[in-house]
Amino acid sequence: MARRAAGGTGVKGARRPEVRLPVLEPYEGGGLEPDGDYDGLEFKDADLGGQDGSGARFMDCALTGCALDETRLRHARILDSALSGVRGVGTDLAEATLRDVELTDARLGGPQLHGAVLERVLIRSGKIDCLNLRTARLRDVVFESCVLVEPDFGGARLERVEFVDCALKGADLHAATLVDVDLRGAASLEISRGLDRLSGAVISTAQLLDLAPALAAQWGIRVED
Numbered sequence: 001m002a003r004r005a006a007g008g009t010g011v012k013g014a015r016r017p018e019v020r021l022p023v024l025e026p027y028e029g030g031g032l033e034p035d036g037d038y039d040g041l042e043f044k045d046a047d048l049g050g051q052d053g054s055g056a057r058f059m060d061c062a063l064t065g066c067a068l069d070e071t072r073l074r075h076a077r078i079l080d081s082a083l084s085g086v087r088g089v090g091t092d093l094a095e096a097t098l099r100d101v102e103l104t105d106a107r108l109g110g111p112q113l114h115g116a117v118l119e120r121v122l123i124r125s126g127k128i129d130c131l132n133l134r135t136a137r138l139r140d141v142v143f144e145s146c147v148l149v150e151p152d153f154g155g156a157r158l159e160r161v162e163f164v165d166c167a168l169k170g171a172d173l174h175a176a177t178l179v180d181v182d183l184r185g186a187a188s189l190e191i192s193r194g195l196d197r198l199s200g201a202v203i204s205t206a207q208l209l210d211l212a213p214a215l216a217a218q219w220g221i222r223v224e225d
Contacts, residue, residue, distance in 0.1 A: 011202045012180040014160045015140040017100040017120040019082050022060055032056060032071075049088065068108070106146075150192070163189075173197040183207065 024042035032053030039059045049069035053076055061081040068088030076096045083101065089109040097117045106126040114134040124144040131151040139159045143166040150170040157177045164185040173194025181201040183189055189207050191198075195218050203211070213223070 011182050012160050013182070014142050014162045015120055016122050016142055017080075017102055019080060019100060019102050021062055021080075021082060024060075024062055154194075 022040055024040055027038075027041045027043040027046060029046070032048060032051040034052055034054045034056065036053060036056040038056060038061055041061050043061065043063040043066050045065040046063075047067045048071045049067045050071065052072040054072050054074045055076060056073065057077045057079070058081050059079045061078075063081070063083045063086055065085040066083075066087075068086055068091040070090045070092070071088060072092045073096055074092055074094045076093065078096065078098045078101055080100045083103045083106065085105045086103075087107040088111075091108060091111045093111060093113045093116055095115040096113065098121050099117075099119045101118075101120075102122045102124070104124045104126065106123070106128060108126075108128045108131075110130045110132070111128065112132045113136055114132050116133065116136045118136065118138045118141050120140045121138075122142045122144065123146055124142075125146055127147040127149070128151070129149045131148055133151065133153050133156050135155040136153075137157050138161050141158070141160075142162045142164060144164040145166065147167045148169065148171070150172070151168065152172045153176045154172050154174040155176060157179075158181050159179040161178075161180075162182045162185065165187050166185070167188045168183075168186050169188065169190050170192040171190065172192055174197070176194055176197045178197060178200035183201055184204045184207070186207070189203070189210065191211065191214065195211065195215055
């Protein structure tokens with residue numbers, strides 16, 4: 001099940017996930033396996049750093065306080081699951097699928113999600129540096145009360161994506177496609193590339209004024225008093 005966030009006039013709101021986990025069995029360790037099948041498990045304070053779970057499926061799982069340094073999860077499927085307090089550098093989720101997922105209080109550096117598919121995903125609180133979402137597809141995704149430093153949306157498609165009390169620092173929108181993207185709730189909005197891709201997004205008047213110098217520079221407008 002998912003619920004639709006409140007959207008403003010003229011922009012469709014994102015459908016948020018509603019993750020309701022069953023009674024979970026504790027993960028007994030032993031390491032992740034490529035193409036592994038993990039169903040109804042609780043990974044609590046597990047060190048998964050350097051392990052290879054490429055192509056694995058996580059269904060109705062909870063990952064709490066886990067270390068994900070250099071964890072390989074390419075092509076993994078994470079479904080109806082909750083991740084809380086995960087941390088790590090270089091987590092590889094390239095071409096993975098995240099559907100009906102809640103990610104809270106994450107501390108991640110350089111996570112690779114290029115070519116990934118995110119649908120009904122809530123990313124709340126925490127800080128993510130150099131998030132790589134190049135050519136990814138995001139639909140019904142909400143970034144809430146988190147800090148995104150130099151996120152790369154190059155070539156990605158964002159549809160019904162919301163930024164709520166979220167700091168965007170140095171976002172790259174080069175060649176991205178935006179449809180019903182609501183940036184009005186962003187606590188700060190800094191775009192390093194791709195200002196011309198904002199068609200399909202809605203921003204506030206204050207944000208427009210903040211972006212005016214960059215827009216003027218891109219369009220070759222001289223502003224003199």
